[in-house]
Amino acid sequence: LAGGKMLQIKRALHALNPAEIANLLVSLPPRERMLVWEMVSPEDDGEVLLHVPESVRTGLIRQMDTAELVKAAEELEIDDLADFLEHLPETVTQQVLKALDADDRARLERVLAYEPDTAGGLMNTDTVTVRPDVSLDVVQRYLRLRGELPPHTDALFVVDRYGAYLGALPLDKILTRAPEELVANVMERETPAIPAGESAHDVARRFESADLISAPVVDAKGVLIGRITIDDVVDVIRSEAEHNMMSMAGLTEDEDLFAPVRSAMSRRAIWLGINLLTAFAAASVVGRFESTIAQVTALAVFMPIIASMGGIGGSQTLTLMIRGLALGQVGRGNFRFLIGKEIALAAFNGLLWGLVVGGVALYFFDNGLLALVACLAMLVNQLMGACSGVLVPLLLKRIGVDPALAGSVVLTTVTDVVGFFALLGLGTLILL
């Protein structure tokens, strides 16, 4: 990023859309990120900020002065602006609100009244509405007068004179049906209105299952207050799917791969600290059997095998359960089938790989009883892994803890503790 290249970069930036610029910024180490950020043209600033993960956004916003922030905010659509305001210091928020005209301010406040992870928080207020008792011809004349439609408008919404939602009027119907037909006869009544309080998760499921592009949002009285478009829903879908994967490693889906060391430090350290506590639990089991190990050191050789195989088997079940819970596929009705199936699988795998491990024990240590101990410990720990894989996420969910976040810590603690206990305990019973 030497001086001479600045102009080249600036030109390249102009060719990118905000999402692409955001992706570039996310891929840059902190120092380069700030340099490039200063070169982004001010009218893109707002949208770029919305496309980067929260952790990156904070750093970029810190770099901007109030005037720049107000300018960036002015370029945004209402729903995006609402998201954006959440991340600004209070003083800047006040200035942005002042800079808006009364109409926009009222619309913004309507969106801000809802939690960001609800339909109300996702919605945009730029709906175009028509009455049911006019003809398509009138609608079309109105549209021509009105000029350009908001982006991602695939349908107008039909409301009565109190603003209550009646149905959707897709653009292609206006174009393909006879001009003299009434809106009431052409509109689609089955397009469901989404209650403003519905969770973003449910909204995403709804869009996915009905292949929606936009959908109306209504308040408790059925009055149309906005619409949700697919582009915002795609963000929800991606971040939900990533949430599970990142949580399983104790990270958030907003984690910044290129965060400065200092900001990543505390969260990573805490996660390792939690895992250290659970490792102590496993180690203390080993500690209880120190005298057994002193007499049969071969048991120490099998410790990592039994423990890790239990963890791997359990993790497979756990991963399936976490996704199943997220997609709403696991419930009381199929629990019994599920646990039965996972136990059957674990019994099969436990026996199969237990016999292999027993065979290895027999070959290298020439000790039939040691082989029996290793085989039994493998079977016990596979069964334990399967049961924990099913039960741990269900129990965590019941007590309100995110199974994706805490599931693998709890599961591997169980499989480590049980694995060591089975191996060393059986060893003490059978070998001494």
Add this chain to the structure above:
Amino acid sequence: LAGGKMLQIKRALHALNPAEIANLLVSLPPRERMLVWEMVSPEDDGEVLLHVPESVRTGLIRQMDTAELVKAAEELEIDDLADFLEHLPETVTQQVLKALDADDRARLERVLAYEPDTAGGLMNTDTVTVRPDVSLDVVQRYLRLRGELPPHTDALFVVDRYGAYLGALPLDKILTRAPEELVANVMERETPAIPAGESAHDVARRFESADLISAPVVDAKGVLIGRITIDDVVDVIRSEAEHNMMSMAGLTEDEDLFAPVRSAMSRRAIWLGINLLTAFAAASVVGRFESTIAQVTALAVFMPIIASMGGIGGSQTLTLMIRGLALGQVGRGNFRFLIGKEIALAAFNGLLWGLVVGGVALYFFDNGLLALVACLAMLVNQLMGACSGVLVPLLLKRIGVDPALAGSVVLTTVTDVVGFFALLGLGTLILL
């Protein structure tokens, strides 16, 4: 699912859309799944089959006779039909092709010519095209004659008389611009055409970054051959995001939580078998130090702590890298920053938790040298975890292996082997 309830279920099924029925089927154990599947009305069969994961689909298709399959196929759009045909036995495919009219067969063959995970495989052939030299008024009269537009049509495509793609004509432009304007003056030239060979992954990134709803697909000569709509892209986005998480547990994103035991057995067993091999590698390190363990059994207590902490630390780095690689954020330019940052984090965490573990060793075993060994082993293994977390996915990618699938196996093998080697090796050097 007693006899009396059948009617109730049948009625409930009628109220669900195909995606919802698919979700219900996925949540059912095999026997109940087949019962409900028989109650789904034939005109929904095709779409339901497309919404269930591949593993479930195979089971459902096996249940249907040829006549039912042909009927289901007839209800589908061309792009969906192409997907569907891939999963049918060859004889049924032939019969479906025979049942289609010549026109549809030609369109279907165009889609089938492309790999399913490319733009050509994702596309639908139901484009509505217009010429650039006509007025909007003419376009509108044509649309009214033509009648209903294909679902998710937000734009018509403008082509020259050889069929080459020129631009997009959004429906809202037809509605809001003056009727006498020419298509050529109104159309959007910047809407990019997607080459048919582009990967589904790149198509998804393109839709996400430009917030597209539909996009034209062209062949090598620039001739418009179809369009891709956002609903198909959403499926790609979800399955890619889930792919990483499922792969890390040795599962596929198609894995069926409620699969019968037999069909889940072989894949799970293979994954455990691979992991057993790597566990043997770690165990063989322990085996080399059997005499050290016999003399200082306390070392066995610290084995699980050092190994698991290395694995956890490395997995955090690995998870970030896998997502970064999937999103195209990791490259040559930022590699050096990345590895430097991860090493710095690991050094900090290794020292911090090494000192804690050393303190515990001192307290319980009253042995300063043992404390030193545990602390150093922790530091070494954290550093190793961080380096593997960065390097393993990059190397796997270079040799063409999916980092999400093989990454955690390789990483934990490294951290187990190095962890045991550091702990027991240092123990041999310092304590004996």
